[in-house]
Amino acid sequence: MNEIHRPLRPEYDVVVVGGGPAGMGAALGAREAGAERVLIIDREKEAGGILWQCIHAGFGLHYFKEELTGPEYAQRFLKQVEEAAIDVVTDAFVLDIDRELNVTLISSAEGIGMRTVAAGAVVLAMGARERTRGAIHIPGTRPAGVLTAGLAQKMVNIMGCLPGRRAVILGSGDIGLIMARRLTLEGVEVCGVYEIMPYANGLNRNIVQCLHDYDIPLTLSHTVIEIHGTHRVEKVTVAPVDENLRPIASQGRDIPCDTLLLAIGLIPETELARQLAIRIDRVTNGPVVSSTMETSMPGVFACGNVVHIHDLVDFVTEESLLAGRNAGTYAIKGQLSKDTIALVPGEGISYCVPHTISPDREHTIYLRVRRPQERCSIVLGDLYERRLRYAFPAEMIRLQIKPEHLQGFEGTRLPVELRVP
Numbered sequence: 279m280n281e282i283h284r285p286l287r288p289e290y291d292v293v294v295v296g297g298g299p300a301g302m303g304a305a306l307g308a309r310e311a312g313a314e315r316v317l318i319i320d321r322e323k324e325a326g327g328i329l330w331q332c333i334h335a336g337f338g339l340h341y342f343k344e345e346l347t348g349p350e351y352a353q354r355f356l357k358q359v360e361e362a363a364i365d366v367v368t369d370a371f372v373l374d375i376d377r378e379l380n381v382t383l384i385s386s387a388e389g390i391g392m393r394t395v396a397a398g399a400v401v402l403a404m405g406a407r408e409r410t411r412g413a414i415h416i417p418g419t420r421p422a423g424v425l426t427a428g429l430a431q432k433m434v435n436i437m438g439c440l441p442g443r444r445a446v447i448l449g450s451g452d453i454g455l456i457m458a459r460r461l462t463l464e465g466v467e468v469c470g471v472y473e474i475m476p477y478a479n480g481l482n483r484n485i486v487q488c489l490h491d492y493d494i495p496l497t498l499s500h501t502v503i504e505i506h507g508t509h510r511v512e513k514v515t516v517a518p519v520d521e522n523l524r525p526i527a528s529q530g531r532d533i534p535c536d537t538l539l540l541a542i543g544l545i546p547e548t549e550l551a552r553q554l555a556i557r558i559d560r561v562t563n564g565p566v567v568s569s570t571m572e573t574s575m576p577g578v579f580a581c582g583n584v585v586h587i588h589d590l591v592d593f594v595t596e597e598s599l600l601a602g603r604n605a606g607t608y609a610i611k612g613q614l615s616k617d618t619i620a621l622v623p624g625e626g627i628s629y630c631v632p633h634t635i636s637p638d639r640e641h642t643i644y645l646r647v648r649r650p651q652e653r654c655s656i657v658l659g660d661l662y663e664r665r666l667r668y669a670f671p672a673e674m675i676r677l678q679i680k681p682e683h684l685q686g687f688e689g690t691r692l693p694v695e696l697r698v699p
């Protein structure tokens with residue numbers, strides 16, 4: 279899969295930027311819609327995205343109805359991409375997309391160098407990057423041993439080396455939880471996971487399987503307020519935070535360690551979208567998309583973690599197949615029908631994707647709540663209600679909306695709210 283299947287063509291129906299699960303799903307969707315010339319471009323040596331380093335099980339339960347590891351999930355899609363004769367160029371970085379949909383890439387692969395290919399439609403599937411120490415301004419010295427959890431995962435699972443011997447993990451997102459277990463299995467002493475919010479930020483199954491099963495303590499409403507050490511981390515100071523998330527330094531305590539792993543969130547990789555002046559959602563930090571996954575720039579679609587951060591790869595695939603099918607249709611027909619209803623996140627909802635819908639089609643709406651809530655409902659105006667026993671910000675909620683739910687609605691803005699009886 280390291281080479282393109284045939285020489286890079288000057289023109290494609292659909293060009294997909296990023297070859298992770300979103301990019302592969304989009305390319306397959308485009309082929310399904312009838313696009314003949316489809317290209318995936320990925321900057322890594324192999325397509326597959328983040329999945330190669332996720333060697334734990336937990337992928338594919340919804341899509342394949344079986345539990346796969348990340349590499350197994352990637353392999354299934356790579357096979358389909360190969361069988362669908364989709365061109366793949368790896369080791370190639372997309373530098374620019376212009377408003378006529380010319381895509382410029384640079385690659386060290388033989389015979390490529392810097393090239394521009396014309397596209398009938400483009401799908402942005404560049405995934406997300408991890409927030410680093412700079413994003414939350416942790417004071418202290420700058421010794422070795424402070425790294426993001428995803429980088430530590432790559433070191434352990436791909437490069438075969440340990441980041442340290444005694445670690446503190448800041449942030450209870452899924453990557454932090456998975457790394458707490460992974461490091462413990464490799465003999466690293468994990469002193470604890472510290473979370474600034476009063477609730478955990480990862481999936482419940484990961485709290486149980488990665489922390490409880492290994493007796494790793496999770497301390498809520500706490501953060502790291504200082505990093506100490508000259509060459510290598512020697513200790514970190516952790517402190518509780520007040521109700522406004524401000525650290526109470528007087529109650530701080532030192533934890534000796536040589537490693538601080540940061541699992542403090544992912545940010546969509548949106549440079550290319552911003553260069554194109556595509557509208558960005560201030561909450562997700564990803565592009566605003568219609569129900570066809572088209573961005574504010576006609577002919578440019580987006581899917582996967584570049585749009586909003588997903589917990590489960592299965593939903594990335596579902597969303598990306600849709601984006602790809604619509605990109606393929608756009609490339610063939612030149613346009614798509616427009617949505618007429620804007621979804622407006624209201625009380626208790628942090629965001630909804632897509633941002634607009636159409637009353638005559640079935641839609642899958644993904645959303646997150648702002649706070650944990652027991653026994654509640656998600657409502658779309660007075661048209662639709664979904665009751666939930668629990669809702670957590672860490673667990674994406676997925677609604678299936680049918681045309682009959684929207685029957686008789688003539689407005690243009692539909693509020694989406696968390697309702698507590």
Ligand SMILES: Cc1cc2nc3c(=O)[nH]c(=O)nc-3n(C[C@H](O)[C@H](O)[C@H](O)COP(=O)(O)OP(=O)(O)OC[C@H]3O[C@@H](n4cnc5c(N)ncnc54)[C@H](O)[C@@H]3O)c2cc1C
Nearest residue numbers: 296298299300320321327328336372404405582583590591
């Ligand atoms: C540590 C971790 C554990 C996870 N565990 C689970 C789990 O147990 N179960 C589950 O279902 N999901 C899990 N997930 C979630 C799932 O893996 C992600 O939601 C999914 O991989 C996102 O897919 P993506 O294609 O959007 O992004 P990615 O997989 O990040 O792929 C994006 C690709 O785009 C490429 N790219 C970016 N910019 C450019 C550019 N300019 N030019 C060329 N290429 C570019 C990148 O190289 C990368 O290959 C986990 C995620 C992580 C990080």
